[in-house]
Amino acid sequence: MTPTLALNNQSPRNDPREGNVMTFIRSLCIALAFTGVAATTVSAQSGPLRITITDGVIEPLPFAAPVFVAENSGAAEVAQRITQVVAADLSGTGLFREIPSSAFISPVTNFDAPVAYADWKAINAQALITGAVSAGSDGRVNVKFRLYDVFSGAPLGDGMQFGGGQGDWRRIAHKVADQIYGRITGEGPYFDTRVVYVAESGPKDARLKRLAIMDYDGANVQYLTDSSTIVLAPRFSPGGDRILYTSFETGFPRIKMMDLASVSSKALADLQGNMTFAPRFSPDGGTVVFSVSQDGNTDLYSMNLSSGQTTRLTNAPSIETAPSFSPDGSQIVFESDRSGNQQLYVMSAGGGDATRISFGEGRYGTPVWSPRGDMVAFTKQNAGRFHIGVMRTDGSEERLLTASFLDEGPTWAPNGRVIMFTRESAGAGGAAQLYSVDISGRNLRAVPMEGGASDPAWSPLLP
Amino acid sequence: MNKLTSLLLVASAVALAACSNPDRYGANGGAGGAGGAGGINQGGLGDPSDPNSIAYFNQTIGDRVQFAVNESTLSPQAQMTLTQQATWLGSHPNYTAIIEGHADEQGTREYNIALGDRRANAVKGYLVAQGVAANRLQTVSYGKERPLAVCSDEQCYSQNRRAVTVLGAAGGV
Structure with missing residues (x-):
């Protein structure tokens, strides 16, 4: 079974073929700003069109996104699709509500024509998104868009243009939506991202697991391994080019690292210890922190990837696992049962004394430091229920975001506003699914996917 | 026009060959390897009434012991089983064993791997x-990845919090 190369831009979703071998290469060129001035953030930041994400009920902001204008005959279909993805990204946040096109008073048939603000105001569209799409015979797609603050009667930021090759239309749509989301909320982008996860199939006592990667919204699923052995908990490198995961390929759990460009995996190193698992990259990508089990005891170690040098970080008879670096790389949050049950601790990245940060009822595990640095997401088990929660890095302001039979394993969107996790249903027919939730606890939703899935890890923002 | 960036995004698929692998739970093993008292196929394991057979070890002595929630302490009943396992292994020096530790589903994935390792050890x-x-x-932990019983009640959980002594031929493990 050798890898074959397929410039496959419409990859089959959840291809059931075992051992399916595919290489998937895309490049996306993005060109910015066609109004002259460099388009970064917005001049009208202080204007009325603004959502501030805080606690409390938010009435979704109504927006209109008329189908982007097709600038040539070959672009009609892709223009339609791109518009749908942009609208779905925004609506999917729970912060925006799309006004159906049946309510529109005036059509948008010319991207450069003056905006009929009164017609959009009349249907209470607070934001108007217009766009134009051209498609080359080679499949290249160019997309222009503008965002308007209808009630101010003015554009919100400059128009922008994105270009990409065949099959890049989804990424282009996500880039457009990221711009709109950022201009209106002031938050960082996260739609143009991918998620690596474990695809699951088969009965509960003989579950087949394989690594897979998809767009954050469940599109473009690609399998990275077959199901011949158990694989667990993939983690992205900070550059998004490698993943760490745990494989039972040798019969024992061992950490492997996959290079996504060459599709090759190798054992992390010839580590001492019977089992190695729970790996995670440091923010600079140069170090991996992980658990080693030896003689029934599990401790944390780190490894410098260039030198291969391994450092023992904890030395206790208790279980120490699920380590995660702070974004500045100086600290590690992890779980330990040294107190008698699972709790969260923070220590220096070099090891040494650890400070307990979780003190509520129940058990706390799988802590993950927010990319913003201000919070830790975790799994909490209490009174027969599982929760995804967040707390400040000193343990204060604990807040549970979800509750179910089994929620676990949070991963942060790169903007630190949204968390994805695994939710497993109970019983003999129980299955795992991926869910996402805003850190306010709103907008809980299943990621649209076919088949079971667990252990998501969100990529950094794609370039 | 300002060319911001170009990207080579690669997501790929590779087929991993399962080579010489003691993992009974690989794609070809399925649940059939779960072993012992679960009433699975005993082909090739001998007659459980033959004290020299693997079937005797698995069923008559018992190849597994169970644990309390979050515990790795051996109960008196577990110690009785293991004492007989040790006696059998003492009189059958051609056998080696991999001891598999398992956990029930009521725990996080990584912790359960470590907990299963405690139990196996x-x-x-x-x-x-x-x-x-x-x-x-040898020891290995499967955490909560390979439950024996699939319901979400204590009657299943207690069966899943286990350590199973899986016999193999000496040198062949």
């Missing part, structure tokens, strides 16, 4: 104390 330590050479015994 509790069994190994007991067998070694009873005179079984340590180099005949």
Whole structure:
């Protein structure tokens, strides 16, 4: 079974073929700003069109996104699709509500024509998104868009243009939506991202697991391994080019690292210890922190990837696992049962004394430091229920975001506003699914996917 | 026009060959390897009434012990089973064993891997104390990845919090 190369831009979703071998290469060129001035953030930041994400009920902001204008005959279909993805990204946040096109008073048939603000105001569209799409015979797609603050009667930021090759239309749509989301909320982008996860199939006592990667919204699923052995908990490198995961390929759990460009995996190193698992990259990508089990005891170690040098970080008879670096790389949050049950601790990245940060009822595990640095997401088990929660890095302001039979394993969107996790249903027919939730606890939703899935890890923002 | 960036995004698929692999739970193993008292196929394991057979070890002695929630302590009943396992292993020096630790689903994935390792090593330590050479015994944990019973009640959870002594031929493990 050798890898074959397929410039496959419409990859089959959840291809059931075992051992399916595919290489998937895309490049996306993005060109910015066609109004002259460099388009970064917005001049009208202080204007009325603004959502501030805080606690409390938010009435979704109504927006209109008329189908982007097709600038040539070959672009009609892709223009339609791109518009749908942009609208779905925004609506999917729970912060925006799309006004159906049946309510529109005036059509948008010319991207450069003056905006009929009164017609959009009349249907209470607070934001108007217009766009134009051209498609080359080679499949290249160019997309222009503008965002308007209808009630101010003015554009919100400059128009922008994105270009990409065949099959890049989804990424282009996500880039457009990221711009709109950022201009209106002031938050960082996260739609143009991918998620690596474990695809699951088969009965509960003989579950087949394989690594897979998809767009954050469940599109473009690609399998990275077959199901011949158990694989667990993939983690992205900070550059998004490698993943760490745990494989039972040798019969024992061992950490492997996959290079996504060459599709090759190798054992992390010839580590001492019977089992190695729970790996995670440091923010600079140069170090991996992980658990080693030896003689029934599990401790944390780190490894410098260039030198291969391994450092023992904890030395206790208790279980120490699920380590995660702070974004500045100086600290590690992890779980330990040294107190008698699972709790969260923070220590220096070099090891040494650890400070307990979780003190509520129940058990706390799988802590993950927010990319913003201000919070830790975790799994909490209490009174027969599982929760995804967040707390400040000193343990204060604990807040549970979800509750179910089994929620676990949070991963942060790169903007630190949204968390994805695994939710497993109970019983003999129980299955795992991926869910996402805003850190306010709103907008809980299943990621649209076919088949079971667990252990998501969100990529950094794609370039 | 300002060319911001170009990207080579690669997501790929590779087929991993399962080579010489003690993992009974690989794609070809399925649940059939779950072993012992679960009433699975005993083909090739001999007659459970034959004291020299693997089936005798698995069923008559019992190849597994169970644990309390979050515990790796061996109950008196578990110690009785393991004492008989040690005796059998003492009189059958051609066998080695991999001791598999498992956890129920009521725990996080990584913790359960570590907990299963504790359980497997509790069994190994007991067998070694009873005179079984340590180099005949390996341990592995499957965490909560391979439940024996699939319901979400204590009657299943108790069966899943287990350590199973899986016999293999010496040198063949």
